[in-house]
Amino acid sequence: MKITAPISKPYEVPILAKNGAGEFYCGLVVDEWIKRYDISVWINRRSPLGANLRSFEELGEVTEKAGEFDCPVYLTLNSHYYTDEQASFVLDLAREASLLGVDSFIVGDPGFVRTLSNAGFEGRIIVSTIGSVLSSETARFYGELGARRIILPRQLSIAEVERITRLCPHLEFETFIYNDRCPFLESNCHTLHGLPNQDSFCHVDWIYDFIKDEAEAGESSESWAEHLKHYREWLWASSNCADSYTLTKVPNGTCGLCAIPRFLAAGVSSVKIVGREAPDYRKILCVQTVARVLDKALAGIDEADVKKAAIKLRNDEETCRRGYLCYYRDANPFVAGKARRRAVIEEKL
Amino acid sequence: MEELASIYTTQNHSLASSTQVLEETLLLIDRQRKNIPFEGIYYGNEFCERLLPRAGELETVLEETRKKDLSMVLLVPYLTDSGLERLSPLLDILSGSDCCEVVMNDWGVIRYTRRNFPRIVPVLGRLMSRMMKEVRIKGFLKPGKAPPGALSVLRDCGYSNSDYNELLADNGIGRVELDIPPQGLGVEPAYGVKMSVHIPFAYVCTGRSCMPGSLNLRPQQKFTPFTACRTECMRWTLRLRQRHRPPSAEEQILIQKGNTVYYLEELSLIEDVLTGYEGNGIDRVVVDTNLLS
Numbered sequence: 051m052k053i054t055a056p057i058s059k060p061y062e063v064p065i066l067a068k069n070g071a072g073e074f075y076c077g078l079v080v081d082e083w084i085k086r087y088d089i090s091v092w093i094n095r096r097s098p099l100g101a102n103l104r105s106f107e108e109l110g111e112v113t114e115k116a117g118e119f120d121c122p123v124y125l126t127l128n129s130h131y132y133t134d135e136q137a138s139f140v141l142d143l144a145r146e147a148s149l150l151g152v153d154s155f156i157v158g159d160p161g162f163v164r165t166l167s168n169a170g171f172e173g174r175i176i177v178s179t180i181g182s183v184l185s186s187e188t189a190r191f192y193g194e195l196g197a198r199r200i201i202l203p204r205q206l207s208i209a210e211v212e213r214i215t216r217l218c219p220h221l222e223f224e225t226f227i228y229n230d231r232c233p234f235l236e237s238n239c240h241t242l243h244g245l246p247n248q249d250s251f252c253h254v255d256w257i258y259d260f261i262k263d264e265a266e267a268g269e270s271s272e273s274w275a276e277h278l279k280h281y282r283e284w285l286w287a288s289s290n291c292a293d294s295y296t297l298t299k300v301p302n303g304t305c306g307l308c309a310i311p312r313f314l315a316a317g318v319s320s321v322k323i324v325g326r327e328a329p330d331y332r333k334i335l336c337v338q339t340v341a342r343v344l345d346k347a348l349a350g351i352d353e354a355d356v357k358k359a360a361i362k363l364r365n366d367e368e369t370c371r372r373g374y375l376c377y378y379r380d381a382n383p384f385v386a387g388k389a390r391r392r393a394v395i396e397e398k399l
Numbered sequence: 400m401e402e403l404a405s406i407y408t409t410q411n412h413s414l415a416s417s418t419q420v421l422e423e424t425l426l427l428i429d430r431q432r433k434n435i436p437f438e439g440i441y442y443g444n445e446f447c448e449r450l451l452p453r454a455g456e457l458e459t460v461l462e463e464t465r466k467k468d469l470s471m472v473l474l475v476p477y478l479t480d481s482g483l484e485r486l487s488p489l490l491d492i493l494s495g496s497d498c499c500e501v502v503m504n505d506w507g508v509i510r511y512t513r514r515n516f517p518r519i520v521p522v523l524g525r526l527m528s529r530m531m532k533e534v535r536i537k538g539f540l541k542p543g544k545a546p547p548g549a550l551s552v553l554r555d556c557g558y559s560n561s562d563y564n565e566l567l568a569d570n571g572i573g574r575v576e577l578d579i580p581p582q583g584l585g586v587e588p589a590y591g592v593k594m595s596v597h598i599p600f601a602y603v604c605t606g607r608s609c610m611p612g613s614l615n616l617r618p619q620q621k622f623t624p625f626t627a628c629r630t631e632c633m634r635w636t637l638r639l640r641q642r643h644r645p646p647s648a649e650e651q652i653l654i655q656k657g658n659t660v661y662y663l664e665e666l667s668l669i670e671d672v673l674t675g676y677e678g679n680g681i682d683r684v685v686v687d688t689n690l691l692s
Contacts, residue, residue, distance in 0.1 A: 131557025
């Protein structure tokens, strides 16, 4: 199992590789794209400015440096969709990127998966979370279109991940491990991040008015007030607690460290760190954090002990007990038993 | 209509402006209804696996619609593997009936259905029509303001893409469903795909972690994709307002029901769809009353 790390500057590659990254992903936005479509149309799921490489020269530097560490580079082409004209533009970009040494393409639109396959890139396609693979059937669908690997959405339980990997042994799988959680499914979110002077839609501190009558609904407004406090806390955790750090310099990121042993057992190929736009300092600390836990799991240390090590590393047991930073709460040792019981009840229903 | 509007008028005074917009929308739909034949009902849910109907419920609805000489279309959300197992008996029932149209919002559901229930007619649901619906910048997205290259892309959702169209054809999809984005619709499928449009509410975002559905759970159990809920979505509908902004008629109407946030589509854009529905490739309008009931 490798660590897949985000890149937005060529100089980040050797630092992250030396700290444990085994694969890299990046975005590329060339001037011609912005000239044609403006910055309001994104070629991938990050703003054209800030999170992306800005030229083929930069991309070439990234692949060259990554090659020195024998690390593949993946290019994100994961817009929700491309029109015919855009698809032609992006295909040309993919061809150029391939010549520069890009290994595979991260794609969200099944139409473009087909485009790439038809253009000879079959087997070099990674399905983005935008592809919304929630079942083994969807994984097979993309496999038949020419995908090699599937990035599974953050809104799956460990048990659901295990089921998909078990039923699709012919495909590679990648799961999220650190930083950022979408409160909604990102494949089904149609808002823009990065609007000037505005929070992301999901992180706006909304006032909730009740359209339906409380008495009719049977719950009190007090319980709602308490519930919304929890929701805001969970949202805050979803956005990495304002990109903060613990006193021991561990990034406060949404986290799947406790799930690593089960991912390893399930044959997951790589674990992904989110945050192409993050400062290099944060990227390094994230890679170090994940690498320390992954190394223990790879060394064959018992699952419970790997989890203990992860919690100790995070150095904030109270937050871990709460579970709001977890991607996969059913892997959290403080929550797992109860979560599993509820999941079983739900399954029976 | 009286009943629908009254749901709003009994509420918080800040909803007064939304009542007016909604009433106008419903009046418009009512006027257009004279020209649009009412053909049937959409039954089910597009957004939540937990709301898949049981086989008995589906049979009852099928029977009722048959008695009223209406067609019935089943709505199916995105599904996990266990959701697909629960879908199977429903598709079995529909395969043996005259109502075989199923709206699917997941390529896995489409693959599963095509392989196991070939009589079912797949319709590509609106969750698969992935348009940008950032209502907070709708002013920027008007013709004359947004760059033309950007606007034509944002009014589409990939249905102009020939490879995507081939994918639809390969999967037997002859109908796609859409919301009306704030920037207006500019969708022209390359081959003879029919289009349905949902009015008057469009969805903005949805997910498996349900905020209202976690209301009655202990903190450690809240907001996960897998913990059971008490279908709070059936009892609570919330209006989202931006803090520090007084209620105004111009404020975008945003509503959350269960795991999904919706906005009220712009009246003039609904009118465009309704008045031009025979000429713009749209031959079905789905009026969503579920949010108001």
